Amino acid sequence: MKKIPVTAVFDIGKTNKKFFLFDENLKEVHNTYTRMDAVPDEDGFPSEPVLPLREWMLETFTEALKSEKFEIKKLNFSGHGASFVHTDEVGEPVTPLYDYLKPFPEDLLKKFYTENGGKMAFCQQTSSPPLAMLNSGLQIYFLKHAKPExxxxxxxCLHLPQFLSLIFTGEMVSDYTSIGCHTGLWDFEKMGYHEWVKREGIEPLLPPILPGDxxxxxxxxxxxxxxxxxxxDSSGALLPYLKQEKEPFALLSTGTWAxxxxxxxxxxxxESELTKDCLQFLSISGQPIKISRLFIGEEHKYQVEEMYAFWQLPLGTYKKLKFDQTLYEKVSEKDTKRIGFKYLKPQDYGLERADASDWASFPEFTEAYYTFLHELTDIQVASLRLVLDGALVKKLYVDGGFNANLIFLEMLRKKLPGLEIIPSDFPNGSALGAAMLVNMES
Structure with missing residues (x-):
C-alpha cells in the first residue's frame, strides 16, 4: 500500500502540546496531544517542563516515522511566545524556561528603563507595551543581573519555536515572528536589534536570523x-488568511485574549496606543504588523459566572440567546454605563466606566447580558480602531471562541457599519500556518 505523503507539525501551547499530520492539500489527517505539569524553577515558580517536552516530541516523531500509512515529507513547529530557552554550547538547556507570568524585580525593571531613556521612550522604540517578563528580551537582562550564576x-538564547527546531536539526537560528512579539529586543525605528542588546553583550547569544519560510x-x-x-503561534495563525484573501483585511482572533x-x-x-496594549509584530519576512490586545475572554467568563450566580442559572444559558434588535436598541439608549469590569479598563479608551455591576437593577438575565456585551463591544471596537485607523480594510474575520457568539458579532456589525464582518475558523490555525510555511513555493 502506498503511503500518504504528509507534513508533520508540533504545536506547543502553554496548556496543550499537539502533534499534527497534514496531507498534500494541507488537510489534517492525524493528531495527538498531551498535557504536562509545570515544574518549579529555582524560586518555586512554575516553569515549562522543557526536558520532558523534548522527550515526548522525539518519541512521538520517531513513532510517526514508522507509520505504515503516512510518510513524513516535511516538519515544522509552532510555539507560544514570550519564552526563551537558554542553552550551553551544544544546545542543552542550562536554566528553566521561565514563565512569562513570573514576577520581575521592580528595582531591576526601574534600572533597565533608566538605562534606556525611560519607560515610554523605550516602549515606543521597541513597539512593546511595558509587560515585564512578557517582554521576553528582558528575561535575558533578568538572568544576567539577577541570576549571574x-x-x-x-x-x-533561543525563542521556544526555534528551540523546538534545534531538537530535530541540531541548528540554532532566530526568526522574525518571535523577535517581533513584544520582546523589547527589536528597534522598530532602526529595524535591527535595540542598542541595549549590544551594550549588554547579549547580541552574540542570539543566533542568526532566517526568514520564516x-x-x-x-x-x-x-x-x-x-x-x-x-x-x-499568533503569526502562524494569520498565514491561512493571508493565503486565502486577495484584498486587504483584518483579523480579530478571540479566546482568552482578543x-x-x-x-x-x-x-x-x-505613546497613547502603547498604553492601550497596542504593539507591532514582525512578519515572517521582518515587516511590521500592527496589533492590539484585549483580555475579553477572561472578562466574559468572569461576568457570565457572576450573572449565573445571581439569577441561579445553569451553565451555557447565554449560548441559547439570539440577537434581538429591540433589546439591543433598549440597552444602547442608556446614557450611563452599568457594568463594572474586572479586567478591562474602559477609561483607557476614553469610555465611561461603572464602579460595580448592580445585577439587581436589571429585570432579568437577558437584558443584563445584552448590556454587558454592548459595553464590552464598545471597548472591543475602540481596540480594533487602533489597528484599523491608518490602514482601512473592508473585511474583518473573527475566529476563535467569540466567532460563534451571534450577539457579539451583530453588535460589532452595528458599530462598524463600513466593515464586512465574517465569522471564520481555521481549526488549529497556528499549526496549519506552520505547515504552510514549509510548503511555500520558492
Missing amino acids: FFKNVRH ALLTTKPELGSIPCGIGVH ISINPFNKTALS
Missing part, C-alpha cells in the same frame, strides 16, 4: 527531512 553558563534538515537518525525553523491584527497597517506606534 546561571547566566555564566549561557551560550545561546527557511528550510533546514532533520538529523540523519530523524530521517534527513526538510524542516522549518518554527513560528510564533488579538486585533491588521497585516496592512505599518504606521508607527504612539
Whole structure:
C-alpha cells in the first residue's frame, strides 16, 4: 500500500502540546496531544517542563516515522511566545524556561528603563507595551543581573519555536515572528536589534536570523527531512488568511485574549496606543504588523459566572440567546454605563466606566447580558480602531471562541457599519500556518 505523503507539525501551547499530520492539500489527517505539569524553577515558580517536552516530541516523531500509512515529507513547529530557552554550547538547556507570568524585580525593571531613556521612550522604540517578563528580551537582562550564576553558563538564547527546531536539526537560528512579539529586543525605528542588546553583550547569544519560510534538515537518525525553523503561534495563525484573501483585511482572533491584527497597517506606534496594549509584530519576512490586545475572554467568563450566580442559572444559558434588535436598541439608549469590569479598563479608551455591576437593577438575565456585551463591544471596537485607523480594510474575520457568539458579532456589525464582518475558523490555525510555511513555493 502506498503511503500518504504528509507534513508533520508540533504545536506547543502553554496548556496543550499537539502533534499534527497534514496531507498534500494541507488537510489534517492525524493528531495527538498531551498535557504536562509545570515544574518549579529555582524560586518555586512554575516553569515549562522543557526536558520532558523534548522527550515526548522525539518519541512521538520517531513513532510517526514508522507509520505504515503516512510518510513524513516535511516538519515544522509552532510555539507560544514570550519564552526563551537558554542553552550551553551544544544546545542543552542550562536554566528553566521561565514563565512569562513570573514576577520581575521592580528595582531591576526601574534600572533597565533608566538605562534606556525611560519607560515610554523605550516602549515606543521597541513597539512593546511595558509587560515585564512578557517582554521576553528582558528575561535575558533578568538572568544576567539577577541570576549571574546561571547566566555564566549561557551560550545561546533561543525563542521556544526555534528551540523546538534545534531538537530535530541540531541548528540554532532566530526568526522574525518571535523577535517581533513584544520582546523589547527589536528597534522598530532602526529595524535591527535595540542598542541595549549590544551594550549588554547579549547580541552574540542570539543566533542568526532566517526568514520564516527557511528550510533546514532533520538529523540523519530523524530521517534527513526538510524542516522549518518554527513560528510564533499568533503569526502562524494569520498565514491561512493571508493565503486565502486577495484584498486587504483584518483579523480579530478571540479566546482568552482578543488579538486585533491588521497585516496592512505599518504606521508607527504612539505613546497613547502603547498604553492601550497596542504593539507591532514582525512578519515572517521582518515587516511590521500592527496589533492590539484585549483580555475579553477572561472578562466574559468572569461576568457570565457572576450573572449565573445571581439569577441561579445553569451553565451555557447565554449560548441559547439570539440577537434581538429591540433589546439591543433598549440597552444602547442608556446614557450611563452599568457594568463594572474586572479586567478591562474602559477609561483607557476614553469610555465611561461603572464602579460595580448592580445585577439587581436589571429585570432579568437577558437584558443584563445584552448590556454587558454592548459595553464590552464598545471597548472591543475602540481596540480594533487602533489597528484599523491608518490602514482601512473592508473585511474583518473573527475566529476563535467569540466567532460563534451571534450577539457579539451583530453588535460589532452595528458599530462598524463600513466593515464586512465574517465569522471564520481555521481549526488549529497556528499549526496549519506552520505547515504552510514549509510548503511555500520558492
